Amino acid sequence: MEKRVTFKGWTLPLCLLLPQVAITAVFFFYPAGQAVYQSLFIPDPFGLKSQFVGLGNFNYLLNDPYYRASFATTAVFSGLVTVVSMGIALYLAILADRLIKGAGTYRTLLIWPYAVAPAVAGVLWMFMFNTRVGVVTWYLGLLGYDWNHVLNEGEAMGLVVAASSWGRVSYNFLFFLAGLQAIPKSVIEAAAIDGARFWTRFRTIVWPLLSPTTFFLLVVNVVYAFFETFGVIHTITSGGPQQATTILVYKVFSDGFVGQDLGSSAAQSVILLVVVGLLTVIQFKFIERRVHY
Amino acid sequence: MATLTLRNVKKRFGATEVIHGVDIDVDDGEFIVIVGPSGCGKSTLLRMVAGLETVTSGKIAIDGRRVNDLEPMDRDIAMVFQNYALYPHMSVFDNISYGLKIAKMPKEEIAERVAVAAKMLQLEPYLSRRPRELSGGQRQRVAMGRAIVRKPSVFLFDEPLSNLDAKLRVQMRLEIKALQKDLGITSLYVTHDQVEAMTLADRMIVMNAGVADQIGKPLDVYANPATEFVAGFIGSPATNFVPPAAVAGAPSGAARLGIRPEHARLTDAGSGRMQGVVTFSEALGAETLIHLVLPSGAPFTVRQDGALPRPVEGEPCGIDWPDGADIRFDADGRRIALP
Numbered sequence: 001m002e003k004r005v006t007f008k009g010w011t012l013p014l015c016l017l018l019p020q021v022a023i024t025a026v027f028f029f030y031p032a033g034q035a036v037y038q039s040l041f042i043p044d045p046f047g048l049k050s051q052f053v054g055l056g057n058f059n060y061l062l063n064d065p066y067y068r069a070s071f072a073t074t075a076v077f078s079g080l081v082t083v084v085s086m087g088i089a090l091y092l093a094i095l096a097d098r099l100i101k102g103a104g105t106y107r108t109l110l111i112w113p114y115a116v117a118p119a120v121a122g123v124l125w126m127f128m129f130n131t132r133v134g135v136v137t138w139y140l141g142l143l144g145y146d147w148n149h150v151l152n153e154g155e156a157m158g159l160v161v162a163a164s165s166w167g168r169v170s171y172n173f174l175f176f177l178a179g180l181q182a183i184p185k186s187v188i189e190a191a192a193i194d195g196a197r198f199w200t201r202f203r204t205i206v207w208p209l210l211s212p213t214t215f216f217l218l219v220v221n222v223v224y225a226f227f228e229t230f231g232v233i234h235t236i237t238s239g240g241p242q243q244a245t246t247i248l249v250y251k252v253f254s255d256g257f258v259g260q261d262l263g264s265s266a267a268q269s270v271i272l273l274v275v276v277g278l279l280t281v282i283q284f285k286f287i288e289r290r291v292h293y
Numbered sequence: 294m295a296t297l298t299l300r301n302v303k304k305r306f307g308a309t310e311v312i313h314g315v316d317i318d319v320d321d322g323e324f325i326v327i328v329g330p331s332g333c334g335k336s337t338l339l340r341m342v343a344g345l346e347t348v349t350s351g352k353i354a355i356d357g358r359r360v361n362d363l364e365p366m367d368r369d370i371a372m373v374f375q376n377y378a379l380y381p382h383m384s385v386f387d388n389i390s391y392g393l394k395i396a397k398m399p400k401e402e403i404a405e406r407v408a409v410a411a412k413m414l415q416l417e418p419y420l421s422r423r424p425r426e427l428s429g430g431q432r433q434r435v436a437m438g439r440a441i442v443r444k445p446s447v448f449l450f451d452e453p454l455s456n457l458d459a460k461l462r463v464q465m466r467l468e469i470k471a472l473q474k475d476l477g478i479t480s481l482y483v484t485h486d487q488v489e490a491m492t493l494a495d496r497m498i499v500m501n502a503g504v505a506d507q508i509g510k511p512l513d514v515y516a517n518p519a520t521e522f523v524a525g526f527i528g529s530p531a532t533n534f535v536p537p538a539a540v541a542g543a544p545s546g547a548a549r550l551g552i553r554p555e556h557a558r559l560t561d562a563g564s565g566r567m568q569g570v571v572t573f574s575e576a577l578g579a580e581t582l583i584h585l586v587l588p589s590g591a592p593f594t595v596r597q598d599g600a601l602p603r604p605v606e607g608e609p610c611g612i613d614w615p616d617g618a619d620i621r622f623d624a625d626g627r628r629i630a631l632p
Contacts, residue, residue, distance in 0.1 A: 186378035189345050194392035194439070195366040204391075208382045 032273065038266035050263070057267035066243060067251070067268075074247040077161060078225030085165035086217055089172030094202075096173075097180040107177070114170035118228060122235030125163035129236075149237065153244035156237045160245050163236060164229040172217050179213030180206070219283045226276060248272055295356035295369075295446035295479050296321050297342070302351035304337055304503075311337055312503045314351065322477040324470075328490035329500035330526070336451055338500070339483045343372050343449050355446055371440035372449040375456060377432045379424040379439075385411075386420040389438040396443075410438040413472070430461045437469070441476065448473070450482040454489065466492060487527050491515070499523045521626035524551045530582060530594045532620070533557070539589060540619075541566045547621035547629055554596035556618040559583065559604060565611030569593055571604045585610060 007013045039057050041050040061067045096106055113121070128136045129149060137147045149155040183206060191201045207214075230249050233239060239246035239254055246254065248268065256265025297319035304312040312334045319325050327335045340346040342353055344365035353360055360368045371392075379388050386407055393403045411417045414434040424432055433453060440448055453469070454462045470493055473480050484490055490497045491511045499507045499514060499522070507519040518524035524532045532551045537543035540550060543566075562568065569585035572592075581603055583595045593612065604610060621629040 184376065184378065186374045186376055187380060189343075189365070190372070190374060190378040190439075191380070191391070192345070193343060193365045193370065193372050194443070195395040196391075197364075197366070200395060205380060 035266045035269040035273075038262060039270050042263040045260070053263070057263045058271070061264060061267055061271070069243065070246050070248055070251045073243070073245065074226065077157065077229075077245070077247050078222050080157075080161045081164045081168065081225040081229070082218065082221040084161060085168035085221060086172050086214070088165070089169045090176050092169070092173050093176035093180055096177055110173050111170045113167045116167055117231065118164070118167065119231035119235055121167050122163055122232040125159060125166070125232075126236045129159055151241055153241055156241055156245050160229070160233050160236055163232045164225065168221065168224060172221065175213050175217055176210070179210045183209050215283070215286070219280065222279060223276065226272070248275075297447055297479055297481065298352070298354040298357075299342070300352040300354075302338070302341065302353060303349045304334070304341060304346065305349045310503065315505045317498060317505065317508065319479055319481065322479055324473050324480045324482065324493060324495045326482045326484060326490040326494035326497045327500055328484055328487055328497055328526075330485060333500040334503040335483045335500045339449055339451055339481060342447070342481060343370055344368050369446040370449055371443050371445040372451065373436045373440050373453045375452040377424070377436040379432060379435055381424055384421050384423060385416060385427070385435050388424065388435055389442055392439065392443045406442045407438075410441045413441070414438050429457050430465060433457065433465055437472070441472075446479065448478050448480040450480065452484055454484070455486070469493065487529065491527070499526060501526075517628070518551075518620060519628050521549060521551065521622045524620055524622075528553055530554050530596065533593045535567070535587070535591065535593070539567060539587065544619075544621060548624040549622045549626075551620035551622065552614055552618065554582070554594040557593075557595045557612055557614045558597060559595055560611035560613045562609040562611055565613035567593070567612040569610055569612055571606050571608050571610055573606050574603050576603060585612065
């Protein structure tokens with residue numbers, strides 16, 4: 001049975017809840033409310049007064065080809081970041097799980113990139129791939145490849161995906177490793193005796209038993225790719241070239257703070273809020289159906 | 294249907310040798326139980342036969358074929374684990390048929406074999422359930438079913454009953470014995486429980502610190518323990534060990550004497566071969582265990598019929614046993630043969 005703590009009055013529970021409620025109210029409810037409110041107005045170019053336009057901002061956005069393109073860009077970007085970072089992390093976790101000697105050292109080293117802030121990671125990758133002075137660019141040049149992510153859209157996308165996935169591999173690795181180690185060894189051994197070789201064991205035993213971890217990471221990584229990659233994109237490509245790496249969050253920033261179209265920016269925030277809400281609901285429904293065994 | 298042979302099998306983990314050369318010959322269809330205390334290497338030995346541990350040196354052969362370097366799946370064995378090791382995300386049917394599906398057996402044959410095993414193990418009503426919806430005894434049976442359907446040459450059991458409660462353990466013990474007799478499959482069974490070893494084994498192997506101290510039929514091992522360790526480990530309550538100097542009329546040449554509690558009896562104070570003081574007695578109904586303390590301070594246990602009068606605690610008593618009931622050991626703990 002669930003244990004419940006019973007309070008005698010209202011004062012103590014309210015006091016205990018207050019800090020969390022206050023933080024949520026100030027940093028989430030108030031700005032979200034402001035965004036919803038502002039999304040209904042168009043301010044004049046000098047920000048002196050604004051005009052109520054109802055759903056005009058939304059109407060304009062949904063018919064804007066650039067905004068639609070940004071949706072597609074976001075889908076490609078977050079899909080790639082999730083697959084790349086989870087794939088590499090899973091591969092490394094499988095290797096680390098089999099390791100007996102020096103496992104601690106490998107684990108520690110693999111976790112380090114997670115401590116690097118996205119913006120710093122972005123700057124690192126930007127310098128490595130800088131079109132004039134980048135180390136990697138120079139070596140690629142020796143191999144006869146002309147790297148230029150400032151002009152090439154595919155290369156720009158590849159670079160921001162790599163930079164965003166890099167730090168994320170550490171985080172995913174930790175969870176995958178814990179997940180792998182939670183699978184009883186004897187179950188794997190039983191499968192080996194039953195005749196399953198490594199790949200069959202992975203496909204029929206390990207992967208299904210790992211699915212709770214995988215689904216959790218899927219949710220967390222998509223949300224990460226949606227929101228927390230702003231620093232990386234801002235430092236490396238600033239959304240370019242030709243908006244090829246302008247994901248939805250970056251467009252909120254560039255339209256609102258660079259383009260000074262606060263009404264549209266607010267409307268985009270509201271759309272993002274809805275999208276993420278839906279994403280979460282869908283994914284958790286999916287988890288409830290698939291993951292239990 | 295196969296024989297199993299171990300020749301001078303050794304296992305080393307780093308610098309520590311845990312198994313110091315074991316030789317076993319298992320006949321076709323024989324039920325061999327390896328018994329010993331925790332850490333004696335019995336599970337490691339079994340895992341080496343299964344192919345889950347590498348063999349440091351020596352030879353393991355199944356039906357005359359050297360299997361040292363074969364993967365577990367290529368050895369034609371099946372194993373039942375202590376914690377059952379069922380696949381938690383599969384139904385009972387899928388658990389049992391997993392190995393057959395991997396062997397790419399036709400569907401009809403899989404269904405037939407699972408049906409036969411399920412009937413044998415009374416699992417028919419549970420085939421569509423998941424392991425977490427089963428009781429401990431049923432899970433144990435699924436694990437057995439998974440081993441049976443593959444019709445292996447050798448069955449390996451790694452303490453399969455130790456997670457069950459006492460009553461179920463007795464029941465499953467009988468079922469395993471009956472099943473093994475029916476199928477006639479060569480079996481190697483590891484346990485720390487001497488009752489399981491005595492009741493299940495055709496022959497048992499008593500392991501002590503990485504060495505097979507004695508291999509023999511259960512009753513032979515009980516009656517003629519080869520070492521002091523075997524005498525102390527097999528039999529409950531454990532054999533009493535006393536120095537010959539403390540025994541009146543003791544034989545010469547032995548370093549230690551072993552007297553089984555069931556062979557000793559109490560006599561009046563001053564008579565018998567030894568003297569002791571009763572510390573307490575445990576009446577178990579059919580029998581009574583009387584714990585004494587010897588003048589040297591060592592404990593001594595006597596097992597007597599429950600119908601006999603219980604001695605008063607704190608009373609001095611004599612201890613006696615029939616001629617020839619004492620088991621004699623030399624200074625290395627090895628049995629001295631009777632002249």
